[in-house]
Amino acid sequence: VLFTGALGASSVRNEPIQPIEPAEVTDPAKVQLGKKLFFEPRLSRSGFISCNSCHNLSRGGSDNLRTSIGHNWQEGPINSPTVLNSSLNLAQFWDGRAETLQEQAGGPIENPMEMAFTHELAVEVLASIPGYVELFVDVYGTDQIDIDMVTEAIAAFEETLVTPNSRFDYWLRGDDDVLTAEELAGYQLFKSSGCVACHNGPNAGGTSFQRMGVVEPYQTDNPAEGRVAVTGKDADRFSFKVPSLRNVELTYPYFHDGAADTLEEAVDIMGRLQLGRVYTEEETAQIVAFLKTLTGEQPRIQLPILPPSGPTTPRPQPFD
Amino acid sequence: VLFTGALGASSVRNEPIQPIEPAEVTDPAKVQLGKKLFFEPRLSRSGFISCNSCHNLSRGGSDNLRTSIGHNWQEGPINSPTVLNSSLNLAQFWDGRAETLQEQAGGPIENPMEMAFTHELAVEVLASIPGYVELFVDVYGTDQIDIDMVTEAIAAFEETLVTPNSRFDYWLRGDDDVLTAEELAGYQLFKSSGCVACHNGPNAGGTSFQRMGVVEPYQTDNPAEGRVAVTGKDADRFSFKVPSLRNVELTYPYFHDGAADTLEEAVDIMGRLQLGRVYTEEETAQIVAFLKTLTGEQPRIQLPILPPSGPTTPRPQPFD
Ligand code: HEC
Ligand code: HEC
Ligand code: HEC
Ligand code: HEC
Ligand SMILES: [Ca+2]
Ligand SMILES: [Ca+2]
Ligand SMILES: [Ca+2]
Ligand SMILES: [Mg+2]
Numbered sequence: 001v002l003f004t005g006a007l008g009a010s011s012v013r014n015e016p017i018q019p020i021e022p023a024e025v026t027d028p029a030k031v032q033l034g035k036k037l038f039f040e041p042r043l044s045r046s047g048f049i050s051c052n053s054c055h056n057l058s059r060g061g062s063d064n065l066r067t068s069i070g071h072n073w074q075e076g077p078i079n080s081p082t083v084l085n086s087s088l089n090l091a092q093f094w095d096g097r098a099e100t101l102q103e104q105a106g107g108p109i110e111n112p113m114e115m116a117f118t119h120e121l122a123v124e125v126l127a128s129i130p131g132y133v134e135l136f137v138d139v140y141g142t143d144q145i146d147i148d149m150v151t152e153a154i155a156a157f158e159e160t161l162v163t164p165n166s167r168f169d170y171w172l173r174g175d176d177d178v179l180t181a182e183e184l185a186g187y188q189l190f191k192s193s194g195c196v197a198c199h200n201g202p203n204a205g206g207t208s209f210q211r212m213g214v215v216e217p218y219q220t221d222n223p224a225e226g227r228v229a230v231t232g233k234d235a236d237r238f239s240f241k242v243p244s245l246r247n248v249e250l251t252y253p254y255f256h257d258g259a260a261d262t263l264e265e266a267v268d269i270m271g272r273l274q275l276g277r278v279y280t281e282e283e284t285a286q287i288v289a290f291l292k293t294l295t296g297e298q299p300r301i302q303l304p305i306l307p308p309s310g311p312t313t314p315r316p317q318p319f320d
Numbered sequence: 321v322l323f324t325g326a327l328g329a330s331s332v333r334n335e336p337i338q339p340i341e342p343a344e345v346t347d348p349a350k351v352q353l354g355k356k357l358f359f360e361p362r363l364s365r366s367g368f369i370s371c372n373s374c375h376n377l378s379r380g381g382s383d384n385l386r387t388s389i390g391h392n393w394q395e396g397p398i399n400s401p402t403v404l405n406s407s408l409n410l411a412q413f414w415d416g417r418a419e420t421l422q423e424q425a426g427g428p429i430e431n432p433m434e435m436a437f438t439h440e441l442a443v444e445v446l447a448s449i450p451g452y453v454e455l456f457v458d459v460y461g462t463d464q465i466d467i468d469m470v471t472e473a474i475a476a477f478e479e480t481l482v483t484p485n486s487r488f489d490y491w492l493r494g495d496d497d498v499l500t501a502e503e504l505a506g507y508q509l510f511k512s513s514g515c516v517a518c519h520n521g522p523n524a525g526g527t528s529f530q531r532m533g534v535v536e537p538y539q540t541d542n543p544a545e546g547r548v549a550v551t552g553k554d555a556d557r558f559s560f561k562v563p564s565l566r567n568v569e570l571t572y573p574y575f576h577d578g579a580a581d582t583l584e585e586a587v588d589i590m591g592r593l594q595l596g597r598v599y600t601e602e603e604t605a606q607i608v609a610f611l612k613t614l615t616g617e618q619p620r621i622q623l624p625i626l627p628p629s630g631p632t633t634p635r636p637q638p639f640d
Contacts, residue, residue: 065638300623306379
């Protein structure tokens with residue numbers, strides 16, 4: 001069989017992790033609008049915090065803090081997950097309480113710990129900015145902006161935030177020379193010891209909720225209880241969405257409480273708590289070397305220029 | 321005389337404001353390093369605040385707040401001026417206390433109200449990040465990073481942040497059709513009433529320090545006293561660097577205390593306080609229309625990808 005595309009399906013190895021496909025942009029105007037909104041501090045009460053504050057696209061889509069800094073410097077409850085490849089996850093948030101990216105995007109705007117605004121005020125601000133009204137007319141054919149348009153456009157932008165062409169993806173597509181012996185050994189160990197039971201699919205995670213601390217309990221001061229908050233089932237207590245390991249080199253610190261600073265620490269904990277296995281230093285180094293091959297091409301983002309406020313735009317009151 | 325360049329000097333009108341020239345990048349590697357540092361939250365104690373937090377290049381190079389939000393959500397003392405075209409100013413800061421951009425750049429990193437770090441810690445952080453060490457070696461030929469290299473690279477990046485090709489610049493270069501009658505009337509009024517005495521040069525400002533409140537005193541709660549802090553001369557009390565009017569459409573709110581939300585308000589105050597002149601609503605609208613022609617091409621910034629922290633990188637402690 002001859003394939004006309006550069007990479008036919010048959011050139012992909014049969015592995016529990018699959019390559020990430022590049023984003024296909026079907027509505028570029030909506031994506032551009034969503035990008036502006038993602039970088040828009042006027043969606044917050046202070047006029048200072050945007051999605052990009054906590055999901056910094058210069059830094060693998062997270063903030064590299066244990067827990068985030070929100071409105072008024074409040075300490076957030078949980079580690080900020082990356083927005084990169086989040087469209088590939090079965091649901092959004094550590095406990096999966098949002099089904100879709102669009103549903104998710106409404107949350108932080110009105111979360112008093114994060115952007116501390118309201119949907120009504122956010123829409124009022126946007127509707128008062130002539131440059132935005134024009135863009136909403138272009139994309140939605142109306143100047144009557146509503147919050148669903150806002151969150152839909154943000155989600156459309158987020159869907160473009162995939163990171164294809166990691167070295168591991170080249171290997172998955174059949175290139176034998178792209179991984180070192182150490183990296184390959186790390187991947188074999190990752191498979192043979194059982195990590196892939198949870199970290200699988202194109203995102204090397206994001207396909208299920210799993211208990212944190214299967215063999216041994218996880219010790220943390222963080223009060224989050226995970227999936228039980230959504231299902232109410234006792235069996236889901238301390239079960240979290242398995243995080244993607246894509247770009248995990250960039251998204252330290254690790255775990256829902258951000259307690260592990262390095263990949264070595266995280267791998268050691270996973271081995272002991274999830275699999276009852278203590279890796280040697282060499283084995284840990286191999287797995288870490290493999291995990292770093294999952295760093296993909298970061299989205300190339302041209303910094304958006306945000307339209308200036310209009311005469312009636314409510315002014316931010318960060319210190320009241 | 322024949323000119324080979326597209327725009328010879330003879331094609332520029334003889335006006336008190338001159339066109340902005342595009343930046344000439346002589347050392348692209350240094351500029352790229354400076355760009356990363358400008359977007360680098362790890363230059364702050366919290367790991368959350370970068371130069372771009374308060375000089376947002378999506379927003380005309382300022383934060384559009386009355387006074388800035390600094391470390392621990394502290395309220396800053398003064399309005400954040402734009403970094404756009406700041407290389408064209410005779411000195412840096414409202415009171416001109418830094419002679420150069422490089423000298424300026426050291427300030428915010430160790431200012432407890434802003435990034436709340438120290439130069440020593442900032443250098444220690446950078447030196448612990450393999451990706452940065454590589455870049456410093458490329459640019460400076462050594463892995464012994466020091467704060468002067470850091471501030472020099474930031475300044476080199478800032479020198480590229482010019483905004484040429486505003487509509488007013490096209491007009492200055494001889495294009496008669498590019499301004500509307502209202503805009504042109506506004507410029508004539510700006511000249512004839514005496515605004516150009518202070519707002520002149522390529523930056524339409526930034527060429528001198530002047531008293532705020534020449535004819536009538538300026539009423540404000542802000543304790544800043546301006547240039548006297550530098551010179552110690554009583555005559556310089558309440559004298560500030562005349563701000564550039566380039567991109568002034570984007571850099572609201574106005575004045576050192578950020579008290580004026582709109583250009584209309586700022587023009588009205590300038591007329592009364594600096595010139596003893598009360599403009600009609602139509603005149604104010606004309607001047608505002610002219611001022612908006614000073615919005616130039618915003619620098620096209622590809623969001624930098626920041627190198628991940630290394631195993632020994634000190635971790636930010638935003639909540640201690
Ligand atoms: C103040 C910090 C902060 C801000 C601002 C913020 N987020 Fe988040 N974000 C978080 C944290 C923390 C979580 C995890 C919360 C949880 O799981 O309970 C999260 C979760 C997410 C997720 C889920 C990812 C996954 O795989 O589960 C997405 C997507 C997301 N945010 C997008 C956004 C968007 C879009 C905005 C702006 C509208 C935004 N965030 C603003 C901190 C922030
Ligand atoms: C039984 C399911 C399961 C197994 C097996 C498993 N993991 Fe995990 N992994 C998870 C869950 C759930 C989390 C999130 C836990 C949390 O944050 O509280 C996680 C988190 C991680 C993280 C941190 C990711 C981040 O961004 O915070 C890394 C790294 C990781 N796993 C690697 C591994 C490795 C390596 C193995 C094999 C040694 C492994 N995992 C085995 C379920 C599993
Ligand atoms: C927390 C807010 C904040 C941060 C962070 C910050 N600045 Fe500023 N910046 C200001 C304020 C406020 C001023 C005016 C201070 C004054 O004039 O006394 C200023 C002044 C300046 C000026 C002078 C412009 C002019 O025309 O006078 C430059 C240039 C500048 N900052 C660059 C930077 C750089 C580079 C960084 C990072 C290393 C940085 N700033 C970080 C708020 C901030
Ligand atoms: C005598 C000197 C002088 C004259 C004349 C003058 N200005 Fe100014 N202008 C200043 C100074 C000094 C400031 C900064 C004052 C402050 O922030 O406290 C300023 C600030 C401004 C600002 C706000 C800029 C910003 O970014 O905050 C605008 C707009 C402005 N001037 C426009 C005008 C116009 C229009 C006229 C004529 C009606 C005018 N100026 C006349 C010295 C002058
Ligand atoms: Ca993390
Ligand atoms: Ca000088
Ligand atoms: Ca301003
Ligand atoms: Mg779903």
